[in-house]
Amino acid sequence: MIEKVKTFMKEHQLLEANSNVLVGVSGGPDSMALLHFFSIIREVWNLNVIAVTVDHQLRGEESLDDLAYVRQMCDQWNIQFVGTSLDVPSYKKEKQMGTQEAARNLRYGFFEKQMKSFDADVLALGHHGDDQIETVIMALARTADPGALSGIPVKRDFANGMIIRPFLCTTKDELEAYCVQQQIIPRRDPSNDETVYTRNFFRKQLLPLLKDRNPNIHNTVQHLSEVLQEDERFLLDEAAEMVQENVKMDHELNKISFDSTVFSSFPYSLQRRAYHLILNYLYKKWPKNLSYVHEQQFFDLLHRTSGNTHIDFPYNLKLNNMYGTFVLFFPEEQPEAPSVPAVMEIPSETNWYNGTITACYTDDPGEQSEMSYACGKEEVALPLHVRTRRNGDRMCWKGLQGSKKLKDIFIDAKVPLTERDKWPVVVDNNGTVLWLVGLKKRIPEVQREYDTYIQLKFEKRNSQEGQHA
Incomplete structure (x- = not known):
């Protein structure tokens, strides 16, 4: 077994001579075999070996x-030892998580500190081929993510070095036999025999059946794992480049947007991985109830080519496809739009949720813009009011036959649904819509000179995604 592990380590370039090596040791057969293995090779490789143990x-x-x-x-093998006790029960209660997750979080936090303290090059862990099979089967049973099916990596970046797993080429039986051969009497954790934990169930119930069919299945699964990991690394790199070039990230607002058509033009395998990269960016903590169903909803929304549609994800993440612009964001707390009309005295300033409307009299309104409106004082019934849209609101303007619903004006202008119920609508005292701010103005068919004009101007406080007013 020793020669097989050495060959495996060289093939995967897991270790260099003259390295500082931390070995995660629990006292069980796997980790004790690993610690003994490094005690044997340390002189030839000139290794500094430190055992790290967690209670x-x-x-x-x-x-x-x-x-x-x-x-x-x-002490017996002349290896430096560092041990600690971590209060997993209290941490579990505080963070409201499962026992295994809580233990892992604290354990790896301790490992990371020791990596930095000893300036270690690698942290060696005792996962073996049977662990690899269990991990792949568990992933198959609970997820549709191809990345999860790649199993346990042989090596990965960690802290200031790497985690390595030299025993992935071995089986549990081989490690047990190694302990007997080296006269190692490991400690046994009784919880490993309880099928209440998911991994133990697969270990006790399914793994023996698979090994009965194929005694060499650990090598088969390890080869599959390495192939899938290589493919996944390549695809993730491509997806990351796709995201960098085509996805706009607003770090301040924690918002992401992109062109739906451009995003959809990439191969579906890259779209899926880009989707996961985007969610990893937005979510500080991955929601437990986020599943492949949400992924399907994302792509259903992505491929809607018309209209203004949206869906909700866990933790109040909003996804909008606004006429070809796809936006993912967490809504900020904003002032509510006024629920009743605000009377606009002249002169006055009227505050709106996203800006201010000023009103004054003038004898020369001059040139107007999208954010201004002027009309003769005698044209309208005073006082003027500003309010939000109402069912049945319509307006007319020069050149239009009849009138048009405000709803249709919003649709034509591709105004997001989230903005339509906040949009300022200026009406006179008879309820005639004069100005849908930034979009349409009521201009009489016959225009004439007036001695006194009413001049309105809208000034935004903040620019909003997809907002015209």
Whole structure:
């Protein structure tokens, strides 16, 4: 077994001579075999080996005995030892997470500190081929993400170095036999025999059936894992480039937008990975209830070619496809639009949720813009009002036969649904719509000179995505 592991390490370039090596040790057969293996090769490779051990405070005195056992074996093998006790039960309660997740978070946090403290090059962990099979089967049972099916990586970046797993080429039985051969009497965790944990269920119920069909399945799955990981790395790099070149990220507002047509023009495999990269950027913590169903909803929304449509994701993430512009964002708290009309005295300033409307009299309104409106004082019924749209609102202007619904004007202008109920509408005292701010103005068929004009101007406070007014 030793020669097989050495060959595996060289093939995957897991370790260089003269390295500082941390070995994660629990006291069980896998990690004790790993620690012994490094004690054998350390002189030839000129390695500085340090054992790091964690008591998770889950099994009382028994787990403390595990810690003491590892310390004792390190003394016997002349290996430096670093151990700690971590309060997993309290952390689990505080963070409201499962036991396994809480233990892993604290354990890896401790490992990271030790990596930096010893300026270690690698952290070696004792995962073996059976672990790899279990991981792939578990992923197959609970996810449709191809990346998860690639299993446990042989090596990956961690802290200031790498995590390596030299035993992925071995089986559990081989490691047990190695312990017997080297006269190692490991500690046993009784929870490993309980099928209440998902991994233990697969280990006890399914793995023996697969090995019965194919005793060499650990090598088959390891080869599959490495191939999938290589493919996934390439596709993720391509997807990252796609996102960088075609997706706009607003870091301040934690918002992402892109052109739906351009996004859809890439191969579907890149679109899927870009989708996951985008969510990884937006979510600080991945929602547990986010599934492949949401992915399907994302792509259904992406391929809608007309209209203004939206869906909601967990944690109040909003996805809008606004006439070909796809936007993902967390809505900010904004002042509500006035629920009743605001009377516009002249002169006056009227505050709106996203700006201010000023009104004054003038004898020369001059040239007008989208954000201004002028009319003769005698044309309208005073006082003027500003309000939001109402069902049945219509307006007319010069050259238009009849009138048009405000709803249709919004659609033609591709105004987002989220903005339409906040949009300022200026009406006179008879309810005649004079100005749909920034979009349309009521201009009489017959225009004439007036001694006094009413001049309105709208000044925005903030620019909003997809907003015209």
